[in-house]
Amino acid sequence: MKRLVVAIALLALAACSPKPKTVEGPPAADPATARTISGGQLVGFTDKASGAQVWRGVPFAAPPVGPLRWRAPRPAAGWSGQRASTAQAPWCPQQLSALDGAPRADWGRVVGQEDCLYLNIYAPPLSAVAAPAAKLPVMVWIHGGSNTWGRAQQYDGAALAARFKVVVVVIQYRIGALGWMSSAALREGGSLPEDASANFGTLDQIRALEWVRQDIGAFGGDASRVTIFGESAGGQNVAALLASPRAKGLFQRAIIQSGGFDSTPVAEAEHTDxxxxxxxxxxxxxxGKSVTGETLRAAPLSAVFAAYRSDNYSPVRMINDGVVLPAEGIRAVIDRPATFNAVPVITGTNHDEMKLFNALNPRQVNFLFGKLPLIRDQGLYEAASAYPTRMWRVNAVDRSADAMTAGGHPAVWTYRFDWDEEGKVLGVDLGRLLGAGHSLEIPFVFGHWSLLGSFDRFAFTKGNAPTRIALSDAMMSYWVQFATTGDPGRGVDGKLPLWSPWTGDAAAPRTLLFDTPKGGGVRMAPEADSGEKIVDDLWKDPALKTLAQRCEMMARVVRNNPELRGLNGSRCKAD
Structure with a gap:
């Protein structure tokens, strides 16, 4: 019997594994998608499932190679003839990880190339003649991935564009050390003021927005109604663009999904980190070689990655260089509307952000046959997920919304994504394992159910489809209404609950909760939390059975909040 159970489990796990895919070429070009932009003529294709028109791999900047490595991006060169924009662009250099679904043996392997500054465009079906007059809202997506990982092809904007009549642009940008590095050597010999920056990835995003301003009209977009939105590190990038004087006027609304407002002083980036x-x-x-701008730019790509520990590739990001970002940092300027790009802002987090990371943490889970996570201690797992998640929200939402509104910028809306109704696999409840984990809201925003690789079909099931899709419709409707008017209101059709802006009154309903009717539905609710309350709850939590466990949780909570360190009552040697 035991052998039979093991055999069944192995078969089930094999069903979880990605099926071998037939390598297919890019879709056939559709003459109806032919467009002429400043760089030349291009042609895309029509997405069969949605009817959206799609253009992939459109260059928005010159390749940042050779003398342009660690320099501000330059405009892309034009081309002659008609450019086929049907194939995905090459990835920016990055290391493979578990999040790629790559075999463990490939984790840490460097893939991609430095010539990677391309974007994808998704638009409702329009003729080349009708597109310039359409003046549709534009939504520019900035991908996440700790600013060390990710690419445009992971995000399909076809459903969002076709259904809600918006133009969706998904950009790539330099990531990792190639995207963010502060060094006196790299500042030598630049020909542009921006060459002295340390935020090259941010400059790529600004260059993409300049391209949008110049050329998006050919695809039906309105360059005066641009919304930037991004998740995780992409959300932090949105916050950086809010703070950057170089991005002024390039966008009119901003959505921060599970992001942050932290940034690093130059001295730390150059000397102490x-x-x-x-x-x-x-x-x-x-x-034996001197560190100069020339020797750094001439180094092979492999040497750039080899300089960092392959098991913890974590270059500095978001640097207060005084060129692209204010020298005092992102958070220091958001309470003064005159000092940041004070456009309407949505910022929010997910109810169980940390569960995605804990589900991959061997200290929190065992892996059945090396694949399926099994929670070791449910109480400890919930605590390890809850306290850092709550602190994440305090920093990314409460403190930031309070600062913006108290400074005289009332156009701020906040949300929390609560959906946790995933299905089961081999008896493992993915709703308890992942919950409303980090990045789980992305499929709902895009209306495209691809996120967890081979586990997608277990998380997004036929059983939860009706309420899940209805919730996705609501989120897309709010996002698009915000992109259209600067106020999410009651969504596009005016039938959803009113999403009221943030208020300083903690007892007032000031946050929109996204959930299905089973979880309480889409509704406004009062949301009030603080670092002090989180620490107090932590020390009283019966799920944390030892001092070591409490001190470990304390260390996670205070990591980015040193003002809370004194609240441990000297019970932890270092938190």
Missing amino acids: PFASDKVAPLIVGA
Whole structure:
């Protein structure tokens, strides 16, 4: 009997594994998608499922290679003839990980190429003649991935564009050390003021927005109604663009999904961070060579990645360089509308952000046959997920919304995504394992149910489809209404619950909760939390059975909040 159970489990796990895919070429070009932009003529294709018109791999900047590595992006060169824009662009250099679904043996392997500054466009079906007059809202997506991972092809904007009549642009940008590095050597010899920046990935995003301003009209977009939106590190990038004087006027609304407002002082980025440039730059150029802009730019790509520990690739990001970002940092300027791009803002988080990470943490789960996570201790798992998630929200939502509104910028809306009705696999309840985990809201915003790879069909099931799709419709409707008018209101059709802006009154309904009727539905609710309350709850939590467990949770909570360190009552040596 035991052998039979094991055999059944192995068969079920095999069913979870990705099926071998037949490698197919890019879709056939559709003459109806022929467009002429500033760079030349291009042609895309029509998405069969949605009817959206799609253009992939459109260059918005010159390849950042050779002398342009660690420089501000330059405009892309034009081309002659008709450019086929049907194939996905190459990825920016990055390391494979578990999030790619790659075999463990491939984790840490560097893939991609430096010539990667391309974007994808999704639009409702329009003729080349009708497109310039359409003046549709534009939504520019900035992908997440800790600013070390991710690419445009992961995000399909076809359903959102076709259904809600918006133009969706998904951009790529330099990531990792190639996207963010502060070094005196790299500032040498630049020909543009922006060449002295340390935020090259941010400059790529600004360059993409400049391209949108110039060329999006050919695809039906209105360059005066641009919404930037992004998740996780993409949300932090949105916050950086809010703070950047170089991005002024390039967008009119901003949505931050599970992002943050943190940034790093130049001195820390260059000298004291574990991956500070004065530590890694000599490793990049190699022994016996001087660290100069020339030697850094001439180093092979492999040397850039080899300078960082492959098991913890974590370059500095969001640097207060005084060029692209204010020298005092992102958070320091958002309470003064005159000092940041004070456009309407939505910011929110998910109810169980940390569950996605804990589900991959061997200290929290066992892996059945190396694949399926099994929670070791349910109470500890919930605590390890809840406290850092609550602190994430305090920083990304409560503190930031309070700062913007108290400073005289009332156009701020907040949300929390609560959906946790995933299905089961081999008896494992994915709703308890993942819950409303980090990034789980993305399929709902795009109306495209692809996120968890081989587990998608277990999470997004036929049983939860009706209420799940209805919730997705509501989220897309609010997002598009916000992109259209700067106020999410009651959604596009005016039939959803009124989403009221944030208020300083903690007892007032000031946050929109996204859930199905089973979880209480879409509704406004009062949301009030604080670091002090989180710490107090942590020390009283019976699920944390030992001092070591409490101190470990305390360390996670105070990591980015040193003002809370004194609240441990000297019970932890270091938190």
